[in-house]
Amino acid sequence: MDRWQAMRIFVRVADSGGFSGAARQLNMSPPAVTRAVAALEDLIGTRLLTRTTRSVKLTEAGGRYLEDCRRILADIEEAEAAAAGSYATPSGLLTVTAPVQFGRIYVLPVITEYLSRYSAVTARALFVDRVINMVEEGADVGVRIGHLADSGLTATRVGTVRRVVCAAPSYLDRYGAPKEPRDLHDHAVIGSTSVGGLAEWRFGGGRRTAVTVRPRLICTTIDAALAAAIDGHGIVRLLSYQVAPALAEGRLRTVFDDQEEEAMPIHVVSSDGRRAPAKVRAFIDLAVQRLRANPMINADNP
Template structure:
């Protein structure tokens, strides 16, 4: 049995909690995956998984062995990459994910500059408003907004974003400026259902306001456009209205009542073992995002 291949199969089963799903990812048959794990258990003399008809869970020895396997496989990958030159020189394809609008507005320009500086590289972007599984979807770098769960990945904080209430100067001239969250009940509100599924808006000091929307939109862009037109107020993450703020087409109100801002992190799995393509992009992205005054 190829010990390295057996470890790789074991790690994939631990991550997916499924022999069938692991077989699909590894382009193997399910029986072959099962035999490889069984042979590995026989070799080391310990049960690695508790198997039922519905689930596959790590045993305590399996959990410890998983950490060791990941470290060993990472060392092997680093050695192979170093021999091939990819550890020292950016090469291959770099896969990056971020939320849709943030990716388009703030990550895409960085990717353009990065690829221009490294003409032998190619890029793959996944800009979606859902939490992407970095390992399963083959992502090298993720830019995440919000507090991170404990994942063991390397994460560098690069800024923060605020939830803000905003409107156009023309709207405030006609309808006045709210001085507290409670005043919102007297204003026209355009709500983005993609941003807030609940009609209850929360503010600092446990202030809560139930919003009765004048207009509901299923995209942030439509809600922002309505606010820019002077028709209503909206609530949005402030990076999404960066250009409109700088140009004076929108103004933020109720800033003293905002909840604490959400952090922005650049996240990547390999840590110090990351290949050159990842390390070079992370260095550039961290520097550029930290320089952006709209994100700090």
């Protein structure tokens, strides 16, 4: 067995957490998978996996080697794809990641339009409310909200969103609108763990300030916090795109409009850069065009 195949087997064992799972995925026998990893360990002269009766775990050296294997195998796949012509025509599996609600509302329509254009592509929508390691989780393209860390990703800015504080007209009519951020101490606050900043809300405007809030209702999803606010149970702080439909319909009203924090950028990102295959380049082109044209997310041109 050649070294590259042994590396592929090792990566599959690490990803599946065991030899049996990897064997099933690779359509190999468990002993053959075990022998391949053992031969690889002998070849490089170090232990990559710690084996117990119940689990298989990476050693420290194995963790480092796993990342090297992913990079090397990706380069091989890239070379093979280029030779096969996939850099000219979109084909294969495309994985796109985005925050859950933003992905469902704004990215999914781009994905479905993209699939209608390119019949040789299949897509996986990885919508999660966390920043993932795109290489480790196999994502080709991501949509990220907020200022980007220096991660080496290729990024194209497509717009901005804001944090807005709002409540239902019924709540504001009954309890009055807070005039200053500190007035929130006298109001029912709805918190969402999905958007972070549960304990402290920051404000900008003429003077920057931060207020510690004590939510009477804490929701684990944005949809639940939004529904509670629309039903008049308190004041909520969410991102502008999350509340845009309810604001447009008059089911929510904003407060502290002149004291909002600085808007946060939205970027379409990828890790491939100029070497991106056609499936990635074509999707980024479409996503940038559609998101920049969407007024519901305050899209703008950089």
